[in-house]
Amino acid sequence: MNRPVRTLLALLGPLLMVLLGVPALQGTASASAPPAGQTTRYTMTAFTNSSESNMYVYDSADATAFTLRKGPAYTPPSGLIRDPSIFRHTDGFYYMTYTTNWTGNTIGFARSADRVDWTFLYDYTIPISGLTRTWAPEWFIDTDGSVNVIVSLTTASTATHFSAYKLTATDSALTTWSAPAQLSGIGPNNIDTFIVKTGSTYHAFTKNETTKYVEYATASSLTGPYTILKTGDWAGFGSWVEGPALVQLDNGGWRIYYDGYRAGKYWYSDSFDHFATWSTPNEVPGLSGFIRHATVLKETVPGGVTLPTNTTRSLQSVNFPGRYAVVRSDSLGYVDPVSASSSTAVKQSATFTVLPGLADANCYSFRDSAGRYLRHWDFRVRFDAANGTDTFNKDATYCARPGRTSGSVSLESYNYPGRYLRHYNYALRVDLYQNTDTFRADSSFTAVSPWA
Known part of the structure; x- marks a missing residue:
């Protein structure tokens, strides 16, 4: 879907739900993916x-x-x-x-x-x-x-x-x-x-x-x-x-x-x-x-891999272990260096609450400290406030798959199956799976104790 159409839907979605008498709330998502275990x-x-x-x-x-x-x-x-x-x-x-x-x-x-x-x-x-x-x-x-x-x-x-x-x-x-x-x-x-x-x-x-x-x-x-x-x-x-x-x-x-x-x-x-x-x-x-x-x-x-929900975690890059998924001031997602000497703001930018997926409760959504959700837009990862639309909920939902290394996870886009959260030139994207070791490493993260 192109950007102008998606923008219009995002703006009108909550209003239409109010006009129709439907509350624009983030309720419990339905589930079609298998449950934990x-x-x-x-x-x-x-x-x-x-x-x-x-x-x-x-x-x-x-x-x-x-x-x-x-x-x-x-x-x-x-x-x-x-x-x-x-x-x-x-x-x-x-x-x-x-x-x-x-x-x-x-x-x-x-x-x-x-x-x-x-x-x-x-x-x-x-x-x-x-x-x-x-x-x-x-x-x-x-x-x-x-x-x-x-x-x-x-x-x-x-x-x-x-x-x-x-x-x-x-x-x-x-x-x-x-x-x-x-x-x-x-x-x-x-x-x-x-x-x-x-x-x-x-x-x-x-x-x-x-x-x-x-x-x-x-x-x-x-x-x-x-x-x-x-x-x-x-x-x-x-x-x-x-x-x-x-x-x-x-x-x-x-x-x-x-x-x-x-x-x-x-x-x-x-x-x-x-x-x-x-x-x-x-x-x-x-x-x-x-x-x-x-x-x-x-x-x-x-079988399968799972993440703890309703808890905070940081997502550590598998092939750049000194870098973590973060949200920068431009609201876009990156993998940036984070360490014990980083500022409180940097540590907060690398800390997310793991939630049941907005579109499927057996998958996952990630919310930052400002209440915004990790979602994709034109396949680029950004953080936006939830607007209650079906499109947003799907954009902000990712299903856990086995990662490149033991204990790691890869996050597949819910509404674009076959596309994975990965870093490219340190920018976070959802890209089509490639049968290469580089892609598998770029799209693998370890959920670790939160930095903030």
Whole structure:
């Protein structure tokens, strides 16, 4: 949002709330991030540019910075492992389905207790006569608990005329399946269909294999009929892209990952308005150019990093330990030298009250001694008085992630996931995560005893 618009909203927000009879107070924020003692874990599974027979496993606390857990983590007894998709079943095990070959009528299944070490289960033959290609199976767990696989099938002699079909597990062991049911309205040549459900609506993201764009469709039933609402480059994803996979972020937004296979890159983009618009795509740090057609599973697990709330702390830079986050007289944030010999004013400038996040009580906000909050504005960090607006609350909320060193913390922007509080030329900013040691150090702080 540009500065004039944000300025107008900031000025009018409290007035509008008064006129509407809504008190402009900083009440308890709602929470969608996990509480203390728990953390979000995003597990990514993918095959790679170097091999279609090996599957790699990564995970992340923020859906942006992924760490390799094992690679290769699984090689099937024969054939390929393209397009691996995983979910966690009610029996506690993780199950994977995948494309077994470029041609044929089977999909593969494997199982794991820990997401890392996998055991082959079986290849399943899709009971449709004349199938020539069986591609990109994706798990979809419906709100009624049913376990489904969405798969792209064709009987054509070439890789054309794909349609999306649904298979539903008919036993809890996931060994028997219903007859394939076609998803009406998706076609006549769409592959890599990925579905999420919000409320009573099914949202399908699917590659048009003719135009090479990802399209968007909705339906009131899993099998349709779907209505294609968006075609062409409607979201700015570009062409010659495939393998869309979605996951919901901690702030309620949605992230889509997709394979820019012609350019050899891997992208993500975010939507915060129920799929209407999407952020400018960014490459997945450290993995773009290596992974292919990934799927990401979100879970809440024990762990994470926390900060003490309703207490005062100073934020010490990890890579410049003599410097601390401060607010200067211009109301902007920096990392400046602070020591025992510093003046009282300097010590106060480096001391903040850690509070439950204004936008999410399981994240954090930081208030200085003058009552102003650390917030970002055009991605620069400054300290402003709270104005009660939704925009301000989000700008002033940061979620804690593991820092570069033991005991340190990185603070991710709540409303711009993937951007972190970091210093650059000693100025504090919220910058897009970079897969470098320098960035990880610049964006890591240790919450220490307050200077004032």
